[in-house]
Amino acid sequence: MAGSTDALGARTLAACALLWLQPGAAQPPISPQDTALLAGNCVTCHGPGGQPPAGADTSIPGLRGQSSAALLERMQAFQAGRVAGATVMPLLMQGYDVAQMQALARWFAKPPAERP
Numbered sequence: 001m002a003g004s005t006d007a008l009g010a011r012t013l014a015a016c017a018l019l020w021l022q023p024g025a026a027q028p029p030i031s032p033q034d035t036a037l038l039a040g041n042c043v044t045c046h047g048p049g050g051q052p053p054a055g056a057d058t059s060i061p062g063l064r065g066q067s068s069a070a071l072l073e074r075m076q077a078f079q080a081g082r083v084a085g086a087t088v089m090p091l092l093m094q095g096y097d098v099a100q101m102q103a104l105a106r107w108f109a110k111p112p113a114e115r116p
């Protein structure tokens with residue numbers, strides 16, 4: 001089955017090339033420990049489980065239950081100033097690069113019990 005192995009190799013190579021072309025992907029991947037530290041900057045408002053604590057300001061949306069793609073899209077929209085009416089997030093997202101936002105999006109998309 002050399003043919004299918006070659007096809008797989010070509011697909012892997014293409015996938016790698018795509019990843020490499022994305023801004024931020026040249027950096028080493030962000031470890032679960034580092035992601036946990038980054039996420040520590042979010043839980044004061046969004047809650048440790050991605051759900052604001054009871055009694056918190058209701059203008060803070062919950063992150064739990066959203067897909068990582070949706071979370072990433074929102075973060076990038078904040079960073080680019082594309083979210084009308086946003087308050088703190090556009091400023092906050094200036095401090096994060098794409099790799100960090102991807103790691104955070106994956107982190108909050110997972111239920112707390114499944115996080116490393």
Ligand code: HEC
Binds near residue numbers: 039042045059089
């Ligand atoms: C000071 C409080 C605060 C902190 C800290 C904070 N957020 Fe937010 N977040 C908000 C508020 C308020 C909104 C609503 C949009 C706005 O007003 O900017 C929001 C919105 C969001 C949204 C959009 C969710 C939706 O359903 O629309 C995402 C995603 C998000 N925050 C991710 C993060 C991440 C990741 C971090 C940590 C790096 C973080 N936030 C830290 C207050 C905060």
